[in-house]
Amino acid sequence: MKSLKHGLLAASCLMFASTSALAAAPTGRANPRLMGTRAIVACDAVEKSCGVASISFPAGISGLVPYGRPDVAIATMFYPSVDDAEAVLARVDAGNTAQQAVDYVFSVDPYADYRQLAVVKLNPNGTITVGQQTGAQNAPQRCAVKGATFVVQANNQTTATVCDAMASAFQRTTGSLPQRLLTSLRAGARVGHDNNGERSGVIRVWTSENESTFYTKVLADAVVHSSRTALKDLEVEMNRYQATIAAPYASDLIPLDAETAKVVKSTLSAAGYYTGVIDGTWNDAAEAALDAFNWNTLFFLKPTVVVNGQRKIDGPLVNYLRNVDPKALILGGE
Template identity: 75%
Template sequence: MKSFKRGLLVVSSLMLASMSALAAAPAPTTNPRRLGTRAIVACDPVEKSCGVASISFPAGISGLVPYGRPDVAVATMFYPSVDDAEAILARTAAGDTAQGAVDFVFSVDPYANYRQLAAVKLNPDGTVTVGQRTGEQNTQHRCAVKGTTFVVQANNQTTPAMCGAMAQGFQAAKGSLPQRLLAALKAGALVGGDRNGERSGVIRVWSAENEAAFYTHVLVDAVVHSSSNALKELDVEMNRYQASVAAPYEADLIPLDSETSKYVKLVLSKLGYYNGRVDTSWNDADEQALYDFNWNNLFFLKPTVVVNGVRKIDRPLVRFLINADLGALLPATTATP
């Protein structure tokens, strides 16, 4: 760590044409005791989306760890480097594999030993490449797992079992990519966490195929800073964003069972959209109330649908309603069609 006492140099530019790295200004006040996190980086070739989910101690994680676009996602950790992340994005855009891009960055960054980098690239033909490197100067409590469409990496954790638990949680999860990324973070929390505690988190997913891509490539953007309930709040914020901004995914449909039906009608009743009995049934009046709520509060309409005789509803929407801040939602009005 002596080199950091003299000032940390970062790679300023890794231009594809010149294949050169330039040193930037030093950052002598970086505190290595607070640098540690866990993350999962993944792409979905069916949804054609890529994203990063990460949770850690220090605030600012949303600006330090995740970088990406609809066809590639990058997590830069321990001593994060925006220059390294941008170099990986540039090289994968030029046709390099995810591992090739990471390896190149490690070969030219003079402080690669203090980096932990993960990248996942979604190719136009639907294939996925993954890449990961951890420098030797990372904390001893580190791990990494590479799957076919994802990478899990962590450092400064309470257990090296963290990466395996997150990988298993991701693979076992159902639903859209954002939902599975969240499941991976939850699975990791069951075996340990950041040695400083987990107080901040981010889930960011990019997509060019979701209907929302007409307006934005950011499918999900959930951020929590300095909270003692960071993972719980991240769950709430992610579902609020996905339910409000993104078009629904078939993979996120869940049965509208009796308890879900009752809770949805309870929220619609409190907001003035529903005037009937708050029971476990579902009829045309209930569907109209849900439509009216959708029209006033969501970017995309999310009605219930019947699949193989089973009525289903969007899971992010249900989670959104369960944790709704009713004061932040528009109540029923005469303007509702």
């Protein structure tokens, strides 16, 4: 088995027969100490969406790890490769399953030993295929779990159990795909993390079904660079995007209980929308304040709704209000 240094210098180009794309060889200057991350790749046949959530140490993983569109999501890791990702897209478009596409790419890539590649494909008939491979020269403490609709993979971790934790959480969780991807990342953090620490992350989900696709196919987009609280920041950014840009999902509705009512009222009051008592009740004045906030701030309106006799509210919106600077919500304010 060739060494990493020899592997990086051995070839000058890579030709993928399926795409006729010429890929330059790595320069050999990439720092292997920073290679390593964990990610989950998944599709949802009901939402008609696919996405990637990943967290690692170095800034810039948002441009390295996730590739995709509403019907396919890809995570290319350890020594990431845009050419591998594009070759996978070409293969699945030609009719390959996700695993067939991954297997082909690994068979022609001279650096396959140093790759970790996960693919999930949503077919027009609603079926989903998954594929994954990890090269033999990948980092220690690597792992991978394939489910019916998702793949979890990781390398250079403090423990290889992160994959099982992330997979289990994703399968147990309800809600929209972005929220389930986030929950999976959080579950992994409870048992382990990147050996270098986790300072940067990305959650990106594409969809063809949400009402927002008239304007954009990006259902969720959150990016964090070089933060000591990267996972928390990623959660804040994703809820901010999903609450303000994406149309709501019924699966993200949560009960408007007393604690939630206080959170919403408090933020609306600080932003100048609500002037009543900040308590755990909900009344017409609170709904009017939320309505005014909706019209001034959100791309899609998210009022409270009554489901089976219980008043509910959009969960990402509540989380957004819980963490936002209220002054940033003041229309025309400085």
